[in-house]
Amino acid sequence: MIAGHVFIATSLDGFIARTDGSIDWLEPVQNPEEDYGFAAFAAGMDGVVMGRATFETVLGFGEWPYEQPVIVLSRSLRDVAVPEGLEGRLSFRAATPEAVFAGLARRGWSRVWVDGGQVVQSFLREGLIEEITVSRIPVLLGEGIPLFGSLPADIRLEHLETRAFPSGLVQSRYRCVR
Amino acid sequence: MIAGHVFIATSLDGFIARTDGSIDWLEPVQNPEEDYGFAAFAAGMDGVVMGRATFETVLGFGEWPYEQPVIVLSRSLRDVAVPEGLEGRLSFRAATPEAVFAGLARRGWSRVWVDGGQVVQSFLREGLIEEITVSRIPVLLGEGIPLFGSLPADIRLEHLETRAFPSGLVQSRYRCVR
Numbered sequence: 001m002i003a004g005h006v007f008i009a010t011s012l013d014g015f016i017a018r019t020d021g022s023i024d025w026l027e028p029v030q031n032p033e034e035d036y037g038f039a040a041f042a043a044g045m046d047g048v049v050m051g052r053a054t055f056e057t058v059l060g061f062g063e064w065p066y067e068q069p070v071i072v073l074s075r076s077l078r079d080v081a082v083p084e085g086l087e088g089r090l091s092f093r094a095a096t097p098e099a100v101f102a103g104l105a106r107r108g109w110s111r112v113w114v115d116g117g118q119v120v121q122s123f124l125r126e127g128l129i130e131e132i133t134v135s136r137i138p139v140l141l142g143e144g145i146p147l148f149g150s151l152p153a154d155i156r157l158e159h160l161e162t163r164a165f166p167s168g169l170v171q172s173r174y175r176c177v178r
Numbered sequence: 179m180i181a182g183h184v185f186i187a188t189s190l191d192g193f194i195a196r197t198d199g200s201i202d203w204l205e206p207v208q209n210p211e212e213d214y215g216f217a218a219f220a221a222g223m224d225g226v227v228m229g230r231a232t233f234e235t236v237l238g239f240g241e242w243p244y245e246q247p248v249i250v251l252s253r254s255l256r257d258v259a260v261p262e263g264l265e266g267r268l269s270f271r272a273a274t275p276e277a278v279f280a281g282l283a284r285r286g287w288s289r290v291w292v293d294g295g296q297v298v299q300s301f302l303r304e305g306l307i308e309e310i311t312v313s314r315i316p317v318l319l320g321e322g323i324p325l326f327g328s329l330p331a332d333i334r335l336e337h338l339e340t341r342a343f344p345s346g347l348v349q350s351r352y353r354c355v356r
Contacts, residue, residue, distance in 0.1 A: 012312070012335060012352070013326035014192045025332065124318070134190070138337045138352055140302070142329030148191035151320030154203065157190060159316045159346035168337035170350050174190070174316055 002105040003130035004049070004114040004123045007041045008147060009169075011137055015144030016117050021057055025139050029167040036135055036171060037163075042067070046109035049100060049123075052077055053145075054116030064089070073100065073119055097126045121149035124176075131175050132157070138168035180283040181308035182227075182292040182301045185219045186325060187347075189315055193322030194295050199235055203317050207345040214313055214349060215341075220245070224287040227278060227301075230255055231323075232294030237261070251278065251297055275304045299327035302354075309353050310335070316346040 009026060010016050017023050029036075048066055050058075052074040058065065070090045078094040093100060104112060114123050123129050134147070157174040164170045187204060188194050195201050207214075226244055228236075230252040236243065248268045256272040271278060282290060292301050301307050312325070335352040342348045 028334075136350070138335035140326060140329060140333040140335065142327070142332070148318060149320070151318060154320070155318040156206075157316035157318065157346070159342065159348060162340060162342040162348050164337065164340040164350075168335070170337060170340050170348075172314070172342075172348050 002101050002110050002112060004101075004112050004128045005041070005045060006114055006120050006129055006132040006134075007038065008115070008120070008133070009135040009137055010147045011139050011141045011144065013140045013142065014146050014148065015141050016147050017057070017145045018141060019144055021053065021145070023057070025141060026137060028139070029137055029165075029169045031167060034165065034167070036165065036169060037133070041133065042113065045111050045113040047071065047104065048113040048115060049073060049104075049119060050115040051117075051119040053118065059083070068113075071100065071104070097123045097128050101128055117145050117147055117149070120147065124148075124155065125151055127176075127178065129176050131160075131173060133171060133173045135169050135171040138170075180279050180288050180290060182279075182290050182306045183219070183223060184292055184298050184307060184310040184312075185216065186293070186298070186311070187313040187315055188325045189317050189319045189322065191318045191320065192324050192326065193319050194325045195235070195323045196319060197322055199231065199323070201235070203319060204315060206317070207315055207343075207347045209345060212343065212345070214343065214347060215311070219311065220291065223289050223291040225249065225282065226291045226293060227251060227282075227297060228293040229295075229297040231296065242267070246291075249278065249282070275301045275306050279306055295323050295325055295327070298325065302326075302333065303329055305354075305356065307354050309338075309351060311349060311351045313347050313349040316348075 047069040049071045055072045072092050074092055075094045077092040082090050114120055156177040158177055160173040162172040225247040227249045233250045250270050252270055253272045255270040260268050292298055334355040336355055338351040338353055340350040
């Protein structure tokens with residue numbers, strides 16, 4: 001069985017980035033001594049599926065942060081060459097969430113890190129997300145790119161655990177109830 | 179000094195009610211043995227300021243739940259008679275957040291329970307909210323009436339405490355940083 005896992009930070013008002021993609025508001029919680037469970041989460045994933053906006057934000061970091069294969073879902077990038085140095089570590093695809101997961105399951109993936117607002121929303125709508133870890137940053141932005149979006153029906157969640165950190169970040173982990 | 183305090187429940191995606199005002203999705207966390215700190219919060223407040231939508235939702239409960247005086251901010255209700263049985267406990271006003279607080283401060287209020295999405299948003303925009311207690315219910319609704327809205331600038335928050343309850347409700351208390 002293949003399932004999507006989300007590990008993401010939002011403002012208290014639910015934004016993953018400002019309208020222009022900026023994540024400067026994460027700075028107050030950044031701390032070289034505390035990764036908020038990020039490395040352990042990433043180590044448990046077979047690979048990453050993200051959208052174009054997240055991909056472009058990550059490219060802007062300079063250093064490619066992923067150990068695992070990364071699939072970028074994008075209609076506009078699917079015929080574009082992979083950037084130099086990322087051959088074999090990154091591929092572009094244009095397909096439905098189900099088709100993407102079916103292909104990844106055939107490659108033996110079972111735990112997929114699903115990242116970015118639009119892609120998380122589309123995989124949630126299709127019932128392909130198993131767990132969501134949300135880290136709330138203590139700031140209200142007023143506007144930005146939301147983590148969550150419209151759904152065909154309510155999604156019940158099971159709360160698994162919550163941890164509050166000295167920086168004020170509050171991290172909750174939920175399982176989607178089918 | 180007069181200050182606003184918010185004590186409110188939202189879905190994980192940040193809604194305080196469905197688009198039609200329904201709060202049926204709160205039922206899974208309702209428990210006669212656990213009030214999630216509500217009575218203690220309410221007991222510390224001098225009175226309540228809310229908007230018309232919240233007022234109408236509360237009227238629908240049948241029983242009036244407030245011990246303290248309640249001010250309903252509404253341009254459309256300000257010339258309407260207070261419902262029978264609530265004379266002296268409820269008043270309608272149409273004024274800016276600052277003017278409302280100035281009037282309440284003259285009456286000796288210092289801790290004001292500010293309730294309802296639109297009213298919370300307008301008092302936040304004016305810098306009149308001191309503390310926010312948000313209780314996250316483990317459900318995604320997809321759409322509804324949001325707790326937070328646009329702001330003239332970021333509002334930094336200080337995280338004071340977080341408690342997770344067996345029902346899956348996660349409650350975090352924040353102070354707005356001026």
